[in-house]
Amino acid sequence: MIKIIDYGLGNILAFQNMYKRLNVQVGLARSADDLQGASKLILPGVGAFDHAMEQLDRSGMRGPLDELVLRQQVPVLGICVGMQMLAERSDEGQLPGLGWIRGQVKGFKGLQRSDLLLPHMGWNDVHPAPGSRLFEQLRTDARFYFLHSFYFECTRPEDVAAVSNYGTEFSCAVSAGNIHGVQFHPEKSHHFGAQLLKNFAEL
Amino acid sequence: MLRPRIIPCLLVHDGGLVKTVRFKDPKYVGDPINAVKIFNEKEADELVVLDIDATVQGREPNFRLIAQFAAECRMPLCYGGGIRTVEQAKRIIGLGVEKVAISAAAVADPKLISRIAEEVGSQSVVVVLDVKSSLFGKQEVWTHNGRKNSGKSPVEAAQEAEALGAGEIVINSIDRDGQMKGYDVVLATKLRAATRLPMSVLGGAGSLQDIGELIAACGVVGAAAGSFFVFKGAYRAVLISYPTQAQKDDLIRTSLPQRRGARMA
Numbered sequence: 001m002i003k004i005i006d007y008g009l010g011n012i013l014a015f016q017n018m019y020k021r022l023n024v025q026v027g028l029a030r031s032a033d034d035l036q037g038a039s040k041l042i043l044p045g046v047g048a049f050d051h052a053m054e055q056l057d058r059s060g061m062r063g064p065l066d067e068l069v070l071r072q073q074v075p076v077l078g079i080c081v082g083m084q085m086l087a088e089r090s091d092e093g094q095l096p097g098l099g100w101i102r103g104q105v106k107g108f109k110g111l112q113r114s115d116l117l118l119p120h121m122g123w124n125d126v127h128p129a130p131g132s133r134l135f136e137q138l139r140t141d142a143r144f145y146f147l148h149s150f151y152f153e154c155t156r157p158e159d160v161a162a163v164s165n166y167g168t169e170f171s172c173a174v175s176a177g178n179i180h181g182v183q184f185h186p187e188k189s190h191h192f193g194a195q196l197l198k199n200f201a202e203l
Numbered sequence: 204m205l206r207p208r209i210i211p212c213l214l215v216h217d218g219g220l221v222k223t224v225r226f227k228d229p230k231y232v233g234d235p236i237n238a239v240k241i242f243n244e245k246e247a248d249e250l251v252v253l254d255i256d257a258t259v260q261g262r263e264p265n266f267r268l269i270a271q272f273a274a275e276c277r278m279p280l281c282y283g284g285g286i287r288t289v290e291q292a293k294r295i296i297g298l299g300v301e302k303v304a305i306s307a308a309a310v311a312d313p314k315l316i317s318r319i320a321e322e323v324g325s326q327s328v329v330v331v332l333d334v335k336s337s338l339f340g341k342q343e344v345w346t347h348n349g350r351k352n353s354g355k356s357p358v359e360a361a362q363e364a365e366a367l368g369a370g371e372i373v374i375n376s377i378d379r380d381g382q383m384k385g386y387d388v389v390l391a392t393k394l395r396a397a398t399r400l401p402m403s404v405l406g407g408a409g410s411l412q413d414i415g416e417l418i419a420a421c422g423v424v425g426a427a428a429g430s431f432f433v434f435k436g437a438y439r440a441v442l443i444s445y446p447t448q449a450q451k452d453d454l455i456r457t458s459l460p461q462r463r464g465a466r467m468a
Contacts, residue, residue: 013299047324
């Protein structure tokens with residue numbers, strides 16, 4: 001069963017509702033015990049990076065998640081700050097990230113573009129990398145809802161699963177083996193988001 | 204390309220969905236949850252829900268109703284009405300709402316903006332400024348459904364909100380509310396130049412052309428509307444509508460300054 005990691009952050013209900021409509025069974029994981037039997041994992045997240053890392057640490061799920069994702073290769077999808085947590089570090093905070101995908105999180109502010117409104121908020125075009133399975137049937141015309149001021153910079157170009165443009169081209173989706181992340185909110189992106197969540201469920 | 208957002212704004216009064224004219228005479232237009240379902244089907248860019256009773260009646264946000272909205276809504280949701288404390292804002296975000304809108308409380312105690320932003324992140328804090336013109340044409344920010352004059356200028360209030368960590372400004376023209384004769388584009392342009400925050404404009408939209416004019420003047424902006432999405436025809440019959448993806452693309456292509464004449468990707 002897909003388990004949504006509920007460590008007190010992110011719109012858990014929206015994922016549950018979306019998967020209910022897709023007829024996919026999902027459950028919540030609030031503790032290490034709940035993670036047992038997870039076939040896939042969703043890591044949501046909103047707010048500040050350090051706060052999210054602290055909350056995850058406090059949930060007692062951090063160790064079991066490392067085991068599931070890194071050793072047992074259980075597919076995981078990080079959403080928004082949940083994607084940023086996959087990185088090694090973030091300019092937004094002091095705490096290290098999960099370090100599951102090589103890269104660091106940077107702020108749009110650092111681009112020094114005075115014409116750029118922040119946060120990056122609204123519907124933007126998403127251009128998937130060729131062959132990305134997360135974006136199957138989303139090759140043309142894909143657009144998703146974004147709400148963020150920091151973005152993921154991959155160390156290895158092959159980990160970029162999709163790009164978007166806001167002042168600069170940035171990775172709005174990452175994939176490395178069983179580990180995936182999207183910066184936008186598929187749970188709030190109508191049929192585009194539903195397709196992506198369906199794709200993840202079918203990986 | 205980041206797109207301008209076209210945003211239905213739903214007003215809740217006595218548990219029902221209403222539409223006002225100049226913030227007065229709320230007319231019942233239906234069941235709010237049903238309206239959310241329709242906007243889901245129409246794939247609206249975003250939804251704003253404002254409880255217009257809470258602040259005036261001095262009561263807490265209706266968390267049960269908010270939970271229902273959040274559960275039903277498949278697009279980003281911004282909720283406002285009666286939010287006066289950090290705890291209330293946190294609880295609403297916890298219910299699955301993307302953004303909380305604060306107005307009266309933020310005008311009375313601007314530091315509240317910072318305190319909420321520290322807890323839920325700037326990206327989730329929207330400051331709504333209700334703007335009304337005096338007889339001499341001076342525009343000021345009013346609160347409590349347009350009953351209390353704060354004496355602040357909209358530009359001053361918007362810049363203060365930005366400095367304190369708001370993530371978005373909504374400019375709502377009381378004078379234009381329910382008129383359906385176009386936005387106050389002059390006010391919107393002035394506010395656009397005053398901050399580097401995303402901005403949405405509410406009050407006055409009566410046609411797609413009005414939305415196009417706002418986009419032409421302000422670029423990537425949120426064009427919010429109430430009456431335009433709930434009334435049809437000269438007799439204001441209740442019928443919920445929303446432009447199709449093709450209509451929106453066409454409107455952006457013909458209106459957005461950086462896209463005018465360019466082909467939509």
